[in-house]
Amino acid sequence: MVLKLFRLIFVLLGSLPKKKNLVIFESFHAKQYSDSPRAIYEYMKKHYPDFRLIWSVDKQAAPLFDGFGVPYIRRFTLRWFLEFPRAKYWVNNVRLPSWMPKPADTVYVQTWHGTPLKKLGTDIEEIHMPGTDTASYKLNFVLEANKWDYLVSPNAYSTEIFTRAFEYGGKVIESGYPRNDVLSTPSETLSSSIKRDLGIPVEKKVMLYAPTWRDDDYFEKGKYRFEFQFDLERWKREFGEEWVLLSRMHYLVAENFDFSAHAGTVYDVSTYPDIRELYLISDLLITDYSSVFFDFAVLNRPIVFFMYDLENYRDQLRGFYIDIENEAPGPIVQTEADLFAAINALKDSDVRSNPKFKAFRNRFSSLEDGHAAQRVVEAFLE
Structure with missing residues (x-):
């Protein structure tokens, strides 16, 4: 009524x-x-x-x-x-x-x-x-x-x-x-200001983890579950001296994550007002099936695809429009060990020299001026 x-x-x-x-x-x-x-x-x-x-x-x-x-x-x-x-x-x-x-x-x-x-x-x-x-x-x-x-x-x-x-x-x-628009001409001054507001030391590199939600994993209508598939303690041992990790959950995920044990290394930015600012300060992106990688690619920075449930997501839940396994502008991995290996291989690379990344940018980002x-x-x- x-x-x-x-x-x-x-x-x-x-x-x-x-x-x-x-x-x-x-x-x-x-x-x-x-x-x-x-x-x-x-x-x-x-x-x-x-x-x-x-x-x-x-x-x-x-x-x-x-x-x-x-x-x-x-x-x-x-x-x-x-x-x-x-x-x-x-x-x-x-x-x-x-x-x-x-x-x-x-x-x-x-x-x-x-x-x-x-x-x-x-x-x-x-x-x-x-x-x-x-x-x-x-x-x-x-x-x-x-x-x-x-x-x-x-x-x-x-x-x-x-x-x-x-x-x-x-x-x-x-x-x-x-x-x-803001990604096409990134500002160092703006990036430094964002890091300062988040309490991230200016000398630290930033890794952004931004996965999507799973249609069939939920508490109730509109509230979805999510579980980390890599160990944060191991991530900290492997990368914590040089990097911080930003955890950005999809807005439909209802979980409240407690990162207090990893204070100063892992930051929960799920409620940060605008993900564009997180892109600007991030040196590397980890994602899965989220469309964030199309936007992040505008910055010409490394992307790793952590698709631990690829077969189920591709064949049962949604299906894809592109052949992601051949067209992804970065490596696809399914295990924690492979994820960390891919990060180590990419973290200091220039993705602009990668023909696959260049082809991806030309197809999807040519209008981002x-x-x-x-x-x-x-x-x-x-």
């Missing part, structure tokens, strides 16, 4: 004249100030002072936005209902609640949140997530995509997949990802 009431109010207010210079932003279900919506917001704040730029924020995330000094309205409050349905522009990077209709005169810009490796939307053959089934999941995806007026794509490869997997027939802005946010904004304001 509450959702029906919300929908009714939303429809009624959405039928009123639009606030033509109002842009409302959300990132990851209104819980983050991050990703391409943040990059677009910051670009518009600098170059389009006549626009009102406001964030829609989950109540639990309000302190985060207070800290950044960013203007926001709390989701589902009276003020939110008076503003959101009447905004001329929405900018988001994930799906909105299914009860929320898009008014006819609203321009909905969907940035999405990654170049796809694992299958998406209607391309997934069977859903293993709690609280839904395959048919419902696919239908909800298609219904959401029908609301979008613009879809941001980082490259031609993604455009082909997005339009098919989302059954999307609207306008595509093939621009590169706005969130990656620092001007993606500009291209996106100019496209949806035309």
Whole structure:
């Protein structure tokens, strides 16, 4: 009944004249100030002072936005209902609640949140997530995509997949990802500042571990499990003198990890506001099936793929769009011993001399030139 009431109010207010210079932003279900919506917001704040730029924020995330000094309205409050349905522009990077209709005169810009490796939307053959089934999941995806007026794509490869997997027939802005603009011209001053804020000694090298979630390993709907598959004590003995390890769990993982035994060596950065800043300070990335490696590659730094459950993930859970075993821009390993060996082999290397890495960059990152946010904004304001 509450959702029906919300929908009714939303429809009624959405039928009123639009606030033509109002842009409302959300990132990851209104819980983050991050990703391409943040990059677009910051670009518009600098170059389009006549626009009102406001964030829609989950109540639990309000302190985060207070800290950044960013203007926001709390989701589902009276003020939110008076503003959101009447905004001329929405900018988001994930799906909105299914009860929320898009008014006819609203321009909905969907940035999405990654170049796809694992299958998406209607391309997934069977859903293993709690609280839904395959048919419902696919239908909800298609219904959401029908609301979008613009879809941001980082490259031609993604455009082909997005339009098919989302059954999307609207306008595509093939621009590169706005969130990656900062990676195309990394700043040493900014990197030093980020390390200082995290308490990382400036002389230490940084290794970022950023795995994804597993659809079939969960506590309940929306709360997924994750277990480390390498020993942190051994990692510390092997690399701790020269390196620190940043642990960045996917936002869907509900685990709270206790790294107190490894203080000063292992840092939990799962709730750090923006992963782009973690990329900037990281000298090497460890990941698995997460799309983070597409972005990190922009920096021309080493990547190791720790795919300990490759066969199950590839053949049962999701499946891949590319032949990852032949096209990955770094070694794929499945055991702790091989992981540590790969790190040692890559940690001082220049990946730009690797033909496979160069081919990967040319295919997926050719548009990442620092001007993606500009291209996106100019496209949806035309």
